[in-house]
Structure formats: structure tokens, C-alpha cells
Amino acid sequence: MKVGVLASGSGTNLQALIDAAARGEMGRARVVVVGANVPGCGALERAAQAGIPTFLRSHKDFAQREDFDHALLDELRRHGVGLVALAGFMRILTPTFLDAFPHRVVNIHPALLPSFPGVHAQKQAFDGGVRFSGCTVHFVDAGADTGPIIAQAVVPVLDGDDAEALRLRILAEEHRLYPAVIRAIAEGRVSVDGRRVHVRGAPVDLADGRLKSL
Numbered sequence: 001m002k003v004g005v006l007a008s009g010s011g012t013n014l015q016a017l018i019d020a021a022a023r024g025e026m027g028r029a030r031v032v033v034v035g036a037n038v039p040g041c042g043a044l045e046r047a048a049q050a051g052i053p054t055f056l057r058s059h060k061d062f063a064q065r066e067d068f069d070h071a072l073l074d075e076l077r078r079h080g081v082g083l084v085a086l087a088g089f090m091r092i093l094t095p096t097f098l099d100a101f102p103h104r105v106v107n108i109h110p111a112l113l114p115s116f117p118g119v120h121a122q123k124q125a126f127d128g129g130v131r132f133s134g135c136t137v138h139f140v141d142a143g144a145d146t147g148p149i150i151a152q153a154v155v156p157v158l159d160g161d162d163a164e165a166l167r168l169r170i171l172a173e174e175h176r177l178y179p180a181v182i183r184a185i186a187e188g189r190v191s192v193d194g195r196r197v198h199v200r201g202a203p204v205d206l207a208d209g210r211l212k213s214l
């Protein structure tokens, strides 16, 4: 399955996908193109380093959100993408985009949704005083971090943490969870029933939400 990644930032999740594929841990899934809306962002550099084609489309160059989405779609289609993975992509996609990839756009969010959607989720969780946070991979709908949840990993908030320590602990779990979920989708092990998503053959330790295996 050809995966297109959209990103706006440093691209460590993109790197995790690239590295997992190189280790043979992504099954038939592989990143074939990386698109970004921020010139010079780390994700574009990481893709270039890995020899993956890239494109840059700045949302600022488009009067309407739909026009921006069409431009993204054109590029992704040109590369035969079957699954779109958002990895720190800081734009809301419109139905124009989502209807072209039904249940084929996923996102990773650094909190246990539906708690702490939106930006600075790790700081929101830290400031909120929760004892556990984590990350969520979900299908994307037209809302902000509101689509059906596919998988989550739980991360404890430890005494002595600050928001940055929590961010890094969550990020390490993101890098494990995202490749595993994309592999499961590529292998046809993920099905959607309204808000409930079923993932077959991905044992999760219910005590702490960690994925035991890929």
C-alpha cells in the first residue's frame, strides 16, 4: 500500500515510518511521497534524505481551503497513494479532501482523545494534572481530532516531569504506535463500525495500552 505523508514540522513520526519500513516492520506499506505546507520543515529534509519524493504546497497561496486540498490531492494521486498519514500536519482538511480517501486518512495525536484535542496537547494534559496521557491514532474526519479512534498507547505522568519530559515520553510511544497501525491497515486488519474501530491481530496490553507486538 502506497502511503502519502503530510507534515508541517520536524517529521520524527515520518522518520519512524521510514525506519520501520527499512526494518521490514511495515508489511506492504511504504511511504512513497511526503507533502508539506511549511517551506524547509524537517519532514521535507528527512524525506529528501531517504530519497522519497516531496512536494510543497503553502496554504497561504490558496484563497479557499478547498483549493489547497485539491492541490494536495493532485499530488497524492499522481503518486498513486492509497493511504494518507498526517504526521504533525497543522491544517484541517475539508470534505473535498476526505471524500476522496474515505477511511483512508489517519492522524496521530499526542494525547488520549477525546481528551486534549487541538494544539499543545501534551501541555494541556500536564497542566490538567492527569496521571496518564498518551497518544492516539485515529481516522480523520472534518473536525479537529474527532475521528474514530483506531489505537491508543498510555503513558504515565511521573513525579518530577515537566511538560517537555511528558512530550518526549509520549513521542517515543507515537513512534511505536503509528507504524504498527499503518501496517495493520495495509494488511486489511482494520475495520470501522461507526465510532468503533476493530484491529485484528495487534495484541494490546490492556494494563498500560502498550502494543505488545507488531
Ligand code: GRF
Residues within 6 Å of the ligand: 007, 009, 010, 011, 012, 013, 014, 087, 088, 089, 108, 109, 110, 171, 174
Ligand atoms: C506529534 O506530537 C504528533 O502527535 C502531532 O504533531 C507532532 C508531530 O511531530 N500531531 P513530528 O513532526 O512527527 O516530530
